[in-house]
Amino acid sequence: MLDVYHHRGVTAWLTGLSGAGKSTIASAASRELLALGFHVEILDADELRKHLNRDLGFSRTDRIENCRRIGYVANLLTRQGIVVLVAAIAPYRLIRQELRETIGEFLEIYVDAPLHVCESRDPKGLYRKTRRGELSGFTGVDDPYEEPLSPDLRCTTERETILESVEKVVNLIVSVAQDGRPISLK
Amino acid sequence: MLDVYHHRGVTAWLTGLSGAGKSTIASAASRELLALGFHVEILDADELRKHLNRDLGFSRTDRIENCRRIGYVANLLTRQGIVVLVAAIAPYRLIRQELRETIGEFLEIYVDAPLHVCESRDPKGLYRKTRRGELSGFTGVDDPYEEPLSPDLRCTTERETILESVEKVVNLIVSVAQDGRPISLK
Numbered sequence: 001m002l003d004v005y006h007h008r009g010v011t012a013w014l015t016g017l018s019g020a021g022k023s024t025i026a027s028a029a030s031r032e033l034l035a036l037g038f039h040v041e042i043l044d045a046d047e048l049r050k051h052l053n054r055d056l057g058f059s060r061t062d063r064i065e066n067c068r069r070i071g072y073v074a075n076l077l078t079r080q081g082i083v084v085l086v087a088a089i090a091p092y093r094l095i096r097q098e099l100r101e102t103i104g105e106f107l108e109i110y111v112d113a114p115l116h117v118c119e120s121r122d123p124k125g126l127y128r129k130t131r132r133g134e135l136s137g138f139t140g141v142d143d144p145y146e147e148p149l150s151p152d153l154r155c156t157t158e159r160e161t162i163l164e165s166v167e168k169v170v171n172l173i174v175s176v177a178q179d180g181r182p183i184s185l186k
Numbered sequence: 187m188l189d190v191y192h193h194r195g196v197t198a199w200l201t202g203l204s205g206a207g208k209s210t211i212a213s214a215a216s217r218e219l220l221a222l223g224f225h226v227e228i229l230d231a232d233e234l235r236k237h238l239n240r241d242l243g244f245s246r247t248d249r250i251e252n253c254r255r256i257g258y259v260a261n262l263l264t265r266q267g268i269v270v271l272v273a274a275i276a277p278y279r280l281i282r283q284e285l286r287e288t289i290g291e292f293l294e295i296y297v298d299a300p301l302h303v304c305e306s307r308d309p310k311g312l313y314r315k316t317r318r319g320e321l322s323g324f325t326g327v328d329d330p331y332e333e334p335l336s337p338d339l340r341c342t343t344e345r346e347t348i349l350e351s352v353e354k355v356v357n358l359i360v361s362v363a364q365d366g367r368p369i370s371l372k
Binding site: 039041051052055065068069072073076077080081082 | 225227237238241251254255258259262263266267268
């Protein structure tokens with residue numbers, strides 16, 4: 001009697017250093033996907049640290065718990081047929097592997113930019129603070145980032161435009177979520 | 187191009203003492219709503235304490251945080267058009283008021299049974315443990331439960347059957363979520 005979504009849910013997890021472009025790509029991809037008729041939710045780690053994860057710091061344990069909670073919510077939404085765009089560093093291979101195994105439909109998207117590029121962008125001023133010794137345990141500087149070995153997609157934001165990265169992300173998600181029905185991209 | 191849900195999202199929060207019947211009603215109502223074609227998610231506090239809220243205890247602060255996190259997730263699902271059934275004691279008026287203000291579409295359903303009835307049911311053996319001094323801070327015994335003053339619905343599970351309670355809950359949710367389209371109940 002009631003119609004259901006004609007697309008499947010999927011979690012596209014954008015992983016990468018601070019300043020690599022995760023939130024920017026997630027936000028632009030969300031707008032494109034909404035325009036295509038998809039049901040989309042963005043889970044941005046910075047935002048979630050104000051709500052769901054406000055008790056968590058940046059120790060290894062807390063970073064893992066941060067990812068687990070985001071993953072738990074992403075999975076709830078994914079199994080309801082929502083396209084979930086996660087923008088979160090998720091620095092350890094172990095936790096990304098766990099997320100892939102936990103979440104029904106999972107895409108690991110590596111937003112790849114070298115440290116010196118991210119540091120020159122420094123959108124939140126956090127690299128500067130770290131270099132001045134005002135912050136510690138910052139991913140890529142004095143906390144590890146374990147690069148994905150075989151991500152489902154790689155956006156090399158040093159070389160490609162935001163638009164190019166976004167198109168790659170949207171195309172991949174559409175191909176996974178469309179569930180066999182033809183969807184004409186703009 | 188893609189069809190959307192033909193019902194609105196809503197969070198139906200079942201509040202009440204341990205043993206009042208919250209999980210039982212949520213579970214049965216979920217089955218009915220799924221059969222009617224609704225998209226439904228159950229957020230059961232006991233389950234969530236194994237995942238999202240496993241760091242939380244039963245102090246006032248932790249109980250409030252427990253409700254806030256559940257509310258955050260419920261709101262995400264609700265705004266995506268899902269019917270969310272929450273089974274969680276939510277013992278304080280303050281937090282239930284906050285949830286009502288935070289979640290776009292919120293129903294407070296009081297699963298109402300007197301303490302002596304809940305204690306005689308004692309499905310998890312927790313009242314016995316509390317009376318034996320093995321547990322403390324148990325809602326209704328040595329931690330407060332502030333009864334809803336004007337809930338959207340009251341299920342008096344001491345007097346009505348599970349089926350009667352479930353029908354009341356389902357009818358209310360359908361009337362809120364159906365968005366003006368006629369839905370024929372079984």
